[in-house]
């Protein structure tokens with residue numbers, strides 16, 4: 001079953017900070033699929049073994065961890081890196097493309113013909129969000145459409161795009177499918193449904209208060225708003241969101257609501 005181990009390699013040359021950055025988390029999902037992540041961005045990196053090569057999804061552990069990730073990959077599978085896929089164009093997901101292209105990987109925008117994969121495109125977190133379903137391991141990579149370590153970020157697609165993206169993800173695989181969010185712990189379809197429910201609850205509450213004429217500060221101070229926000233704090237972090245991020249989340253939600261006046265959530 002799932003194994004979780006944290007690899008810490010200590011550099012004897014550079015102590016302190018280097019020792020902190022030299023760690024990757026490595027999770028085995030199946031014989032054919034691993035999920036790794038680095039400390040700097042916590043981006044979930046997919047490593048999938050095909051018959052004669054490896055596919056990497058979002059290979060960005062952090063700017064100082066490329067060679068460490070490369071070593072780790074080679075210690076897991078004795079196969080060449082053949083393809084690189086990105087869930088979307090943000091640098092915390094694409095930052096390793098150049099490095100792994102030099103290791104032989106070919107960056108491909110479309111995985112429609114990649115054996116054993118289903119690839120769909122949605123628009124929610126960014127203009128193009130790629131969803132990759134790997135059949136053999138029944139695993140769906142959904143990028144930042146779904147984040148289990150942060151609040152939802154549906155700013156590109158708005159309410160409509162977010163809803164359509166979640167529907168499209170739910171259509172893939174089955175009830176047992178593992179869902180790999182862009183960041184945070186792996187999840188399943190019932191937690192994705194919970195995430196959508198909480199997101200709509202959030203949007204509806206912000207809309208209600210905004211229509212009452214409340215300003216951003218007052219909305220932020222509302223205990224019901226704070227309670228809904230806390231539902232996204234899956235890991236029960238003591239301080240989930242910095243004030244600045246909280247404020248921006250409220251502001252950007254209001255922008256989406258105004259843009260989609262007639263869309264129900």
Ligand SMILES: [Zn+2]
Nearest residue numbers: 088090125144
């Ligand atoms: Zn992103």
